[in-house]
Structure formats: structure tokens, C-alpha cells
Amino acid sequence: MDTYPRYPDLCGWNALLPPRPATAPLQGTEQASVVIVGAGYTGLAAARRWAQLRPDDQVMVLDAATVGEGSPGRNSGFMLEIALADDADAQAVARMNAMNALCRDTMGELAALVAEHEIPCDLAHQGTYRAAATARGLASLGAYEAFLKAAQLPYERLSAQDLAARLGTAYYQGGLYSPDCYLVQPAALIRGLAEALPPSVQLFENSPVLSLRKGAGGWSLRTPEGEVRAPTVLLANNGYAARLAGGPLGQGVGAVTPVFTFAGLTAPLTPEARGLLGSDPSWGLLPAHRLGTTLRLTADHRLLARSFYDDRLPPSPQAFQAGLQDALDRRFPALAAEGATQITQHWGGATGITYNGTTFFGGVEDGLYAAAGCNGGGVVKGSLFGRLLVDEALGSLTVDVKGLFGEPPWLPPNPFRHWGFSFLTRRWRREAGAEL
Numbered sequence: 210m211d212t213y214p215r216y217p218d219l220c221g222w223n224a225l226l227p228p229r230p231a232t233a234p235l236q237g238t239e240q241a242s243v244v245i246v247g248a249g250y251t252g253l254a255a256a257r258r259w260a261q262l263r264p265d266d267q268v269m270v271l272d273a274a275t276v277g278e279g280s281p282g283r284n285s286g287f288m289l290e291i292a293l294a295d296d297a298d299a300q301a302v303a304r305m306n307a308m309n310a311l312c313r314d315t316m317g318e319l320a321a322l323v324a325e326h327e328i329p330c331d332l333a334h335q336g337t338y339r340a341a342a343t344a345r346g347l348a349s350l351g352a353y354e355a356f357l358k359a360a361q362l363p364y365e366r367l368s369a370q371d372l373a374a375r376l377g378t379a380y381y382q383g384g385l386y387s388p389d390c391y392l393v394q395p396a397a398l399i400r401g402l403a404e405a406l407p408p409s410v411q412l413f414e415n416s417p418v419l420s421l422r423k424g425a426g427g428w429s430l431r432t433p434e435g436e437v438r439a440p441t442v443l444l445a446n447n448g449y450a451a452r453l454a455g456g457p458l459g460q461g462v463g464a465v466t467p468v469f470t471f472a473g474l475t476a477p478l479t480p481e482a483r484g485l486l487g488s489d490p491s492w493g494l495l496p497a498h499r500l501g502t503t504l505r506l507t508a509d510h511r512l513l514a515r516s517f518y519d520d521r522l523p524p525s526p527q528a529f530q531a532g533l534q535d536a537l538d539r540r541f542p543a544l545a546a547e548g549a550t551q552i553t554q555h556w557g558g559a560t561g562i563t564y565n566g567t568t569f570f571g572g573v574e575d576g577l578y579a580a581a582g583c584n585g586g587g588v589v590k591g592s593l594f595g596r597l598l599v600d601e602a603l604g605s606l607t608v609d610v611k612g613l614f615g616e617p618p619w620l621p622p623n624p625f626r627h628w629g630f631s632f633l634t635r636r637w638r639r640e641a642g643a644e645l
Contacts, residue, residue: 212452213273213417214280214467214559217524221474221554222286222396223277225509229400231275235413235435242266243441243602244430246418246453249281250588251580252445253402254595260407262603268410269437271430273417273446276403280447281587282396283558285472285503285515287337287493288588290316290389291362302359308613309360309389315593316391319398328401331394331508338494340372340384342643346497347383354385363388376494376506377486380540380643384494392493392505395588418446421453427576443598444579447587448561454573462569464617465561465582466626469522471529472515473552474507475537482549483510485541500637501644502536512537512550516645520630522557530555536645560585563617570594570610571601578602582617 243259245252248270259268272279291309323332341347357364365386373379403412416432423429427440444450448467478486486506494504503515514537517529534552538545563569563582568590570580578601580594600606620626638645 211449212419213446213449214469214522216274216278216522216557218556219554220278220282220396220558221472221556222394223282224554225394226277226397226400229275229277231414232412233414235269235271235416235432235437237435239269239435239437240267241269241411241437241439243268243443244428244437244439245270245443245445246421246430246450247444247446248272248276248403248412248414249279249399249445249447250402250591251447251583251595251598252443253399253406254592255443255445255580255599256406256410258596258599260409262599262605264407264409266409269439270406270410270412271416271418271432271437272412272414275414276412277396277400280559281399283472283556284395284560284587285493285505285513286393286395286588287495287503288316288319288391288393289337289586290391290589291387302356304613305356306360309362311593311608311613312589315589315596319589319592320391322402322405323398326401326405328398328405330397330401331392332398333392333491333508334388335390335392335492336386336388337390337392338367338372338376338384338386338492339497340367340381340494341497342381343497343641345640345642346501346644349497350383350385357385357387373487375487375489376492378540390493392491393588394507398588418453421577423574423577441576441602442578443602444573444577444581445591445595445598447581447583447591448559450561450569450579450581454577454579462573462579462581463622464563464620465569466520466563466620466630467559468562468630469519469557469559470515471517471533471555471557472513473530473533473537473555475512475550476553478510478512478544478549482544482547485543485547485549496644498637498641498644500634500641502540504540512541512544514552518634520627522559529557532645560587564620565615565618567615567617568594569617570598570614
């Protein structure tokens with residue numbers, strides 16, 4: 210069983226950026242104060258926090274890929290300051306407000322890092338749209354609106370005509386606009402955050418952890434070319450955490466499973482094509498159904514579509530290209546008629562999900578900790594949990610993470626997990642209908 214994702218395609222976001230030389234892989238035998246597995250948003254936040262609290266410690270971060278090419282660079286670039294729609298519960302406003310406050314603080318920290326280190330990642334506080342194309346989708350938006358009202362969060366209710374005027378698509382029956390979201394070029398952001406790590410942090414790229422074992426002196430992590438030993442290990446590799454903490458160690462973190470979702474980008478739209486869109490120069494749209502299609506118009510005038518889920522990574526992006534193209538063409542038929550919606554870059558990316566949308570957080574065994582399962586909200590939530598995981602490991606945590614964010618239930622092992630996922634996704638696809 211793979212302990213990290215092996216992508217057959219290049220990350221479209223990363224392909225838009227200048228080439229970046231990777232750090233050397235781990236070689237030989239090393240010793241560290243703490244090893245962090247995964248140079249994503251969770252892992253880098255943990256590295257920054259550990260270096261802040263223990264500046265004399267040797268902090269090592271191991272990543273299976275090159276920064277920007279791995280999973281953190283493959284998301285859609287939404288940085289939500291408030292809870293996702295699936296998390297919304299109008300009956301638990303106090304808890305949700307406390308969660309939102311933590312997310313806002315984390316977003317502020319990320320924005321400050323971008324400004325301090327002048328990270329060119331198109332970070333913009335643009336808010337986000339949620340739109341529905343079906344009656345079921347409108348009902349879902351109604352539930353989310355009830356939460357926003359109860360929490361006294363700002364939003365706008367939008368008609369089909371409003372959405373068409375702003376976005377240039379008549380596909381949706383209605384929607385909501387929330388200002389509580391930033392948009393970003395995710396590969397540029399994660400690359401910039403890696404470059405901004407404190408001097409006491411060593412980053413080793415192309416260093417997938419193949420095994421994790423406990424010995425008399427702590428933990429030993431083996432990579433293809435090296436080994437590192439440390440008394441403390443933080444697993445920040447999301448859905449793959451359980452694949453390292455196997456057997457009895459994986460019982461808790463095994464509630465998180467990797468799931469792949471797929472995306473595509475067009476070439477930059479011509480001025481004539483942009484004239485067929487709405488008044489917003491760039492925007493992001495989240496679907497009303499969990500299996501629906503996410504859309505973006507980027508700062509450099511590209512359209513992005515993200516849709517479809519699978520618990521196994523197809524051997525070729527061709528497996529989902531036609532579906533992504535169809536989703537984009539249906540939403541922008543005038544652009545499609547002009548050939549402007551042609552997707553030129555396709556990729557898949559892994560996220561970690563749990564059955565109830567919560568996150569596994571905390572100790573797995575003595576000296577081994579994990580934060581995994583951000584359920585699609587990993588940029589901000591992952592950064593938050595990475596910082597808090599260090600506080601947990603060092604015994605200084607003051608936030609009741611499990612009380613606020615909940616705990617994930619047990620998931621059955623494969624093949625039962627795969628069968629269950631396949632059954633649920635087929636059912637959800639039928640429910641989603643035109644939201645796809």
C-alpha cells in the first residue's frame with residue numbers, strides 16, 4: 210500500500226510558475242528533535258510553530274514530492290475564513306463562532322506571511338459564491354443561509370439574474386455571496402511558504418517516508434535514500450497518515466482516508482471572451498452539493514473547473530477530462546461556442562476526508578502525533594491544526610480542538626471502505642444531478 214500519492218500528471222497551477230530547484234532529498238542517517246511528515250499547509254505551519262517555540266531544536270520536514278507539485282498545490286485555491294457548508298449547524302452557533310474565530314486568526318497569519326515575505330501568489334480577499342442549479346441545491350443553500358443568519362455573518366442572497374450579471378453564467382437558479390474567503394494561486398502560496406521557513410527548519414523534498422517504526426531511542430523514518438531518527442514525529446500527510454501509522458497505531462487516524470478530486474484550467478481568455486462574462490473580474494464559486502463542480506475565474510483570466518471524486522487515482526487524467534470539459538461547457542455555452550472553454554491542463558489531487566467531515570487531531574502513541582482530514586478546507590484549517598498540533602505535542606495546548614471540531618468515526622478497512630465509498634458516490638451523483 211502506497212504511503213504517499215503517485216501522480217501521473219503535472220500540477221496545472223505549478224506549471225504556470227517559473228521553475229524552482231528542489232531541495233536535496235534525505236540521504237544517509239540523520240538525527241532530529243522533531244520530524245514532520247508532509248510539507249503542506251499543516252506541515253509547514255507545524256514547522257513554523259515548533260521553530261518559534263523551540264528555536265534551538267533541529268526541525269526536519271520530509272515531503273514525498275517537490276513543493277508546489279504535490280497535493281497542497283493541487284487544490285482550487287479557496288481560503289475560507291468560516292466553516293464549510295457541510296459543517297454549518299444553526300443549532301450550534303457558539304461552537305461555530307469559536308471555530309470561525311480560530312480560522313480568521315489563522316487566515317490573518319497567512320496573509321501576514323504573504324505580505325512579509327512578498328509571496329507572489331495572487332492572494333485576494335474576494336469572498337466566494339455558492340450557487341445551486343437544482344431544487345435540492347437551493348434547499349442546501351437555504352440551510353446554509355440559516356446558519357449565516359444565526360451566526361450574524363454577512364452575506365448576499367442572489368437570484369439567477371444576479372449571478373448571470375456578476376459571473377456570466379445563466380446555469381444557476383440562485384446563490385449566496387459571502388465575503389469571508391480569500392482566493393489564491395495555491396502552488397505559488399505553498400512554494401512561498403516553504404521558502405519562508407525559519408533557518409532552524411530543514412526541508413527535504415523527494416523524500417517519501419516508506420516506513421515509520423518505534424525503537425528504544427524514539428522513532429525511525431526510512432526514505433528511499435536515507436533514515437532519520439527523532440523522539441517526536443508529527444504526521445501532516447493528511448489522508449496518508451494511517452498508511453504510515455499502520456496496525457494498532459492506525460486505529461484512530463485510520464478514520465481518515467485519501468480521496469482524489471480532479472481539476473482543469475483553460476488558457477487565458479481573450480478580451481473578446483472576457484466580454485461574454487459578467488462584471489466580476491475574478492471570482493470563485495463553490496457548489497451547493499458536495500459532488501458538484503467548483504469554478505474559478507483566476508486573476509490571469511483562466512477558467513477552472515474542479516469536480517468528480519474517486520478513492521483510487523486513475524492511471525491517466527483522460528479518465529476525467531471529458532466530464533470536466535462538459536461541466537464547463539454547460540455553464541458557459543456562449544464561450545464554448547467560441548472555443549474559449551477548452552481545458553488545456555488537467556490534474557488530480559488527494560485530500561483527506563472523514564465520514565462526518567471532522568478532523569483527526571492529537572496523539573497516536575507516545576511521541577507520535579497527527580492532524581489529518583481537513584475535508585477540502587486544508588489551506589486555512591490545515592494551517593490552524595498544524596500550529597495547534599505542536600502545542601499539543603509540547604503540552605501547551607489551550608484550545609479544546611476535539612470539543613470544537615469534533616472527532617471522526619471509525620471507518621472499515623479495504624475492500625469494505627472502497628465498496629462503501631463507491632456506493633455513496635453513486636448515490637450522491639444521482640442526487641447532485643445538474644450540480645455536477
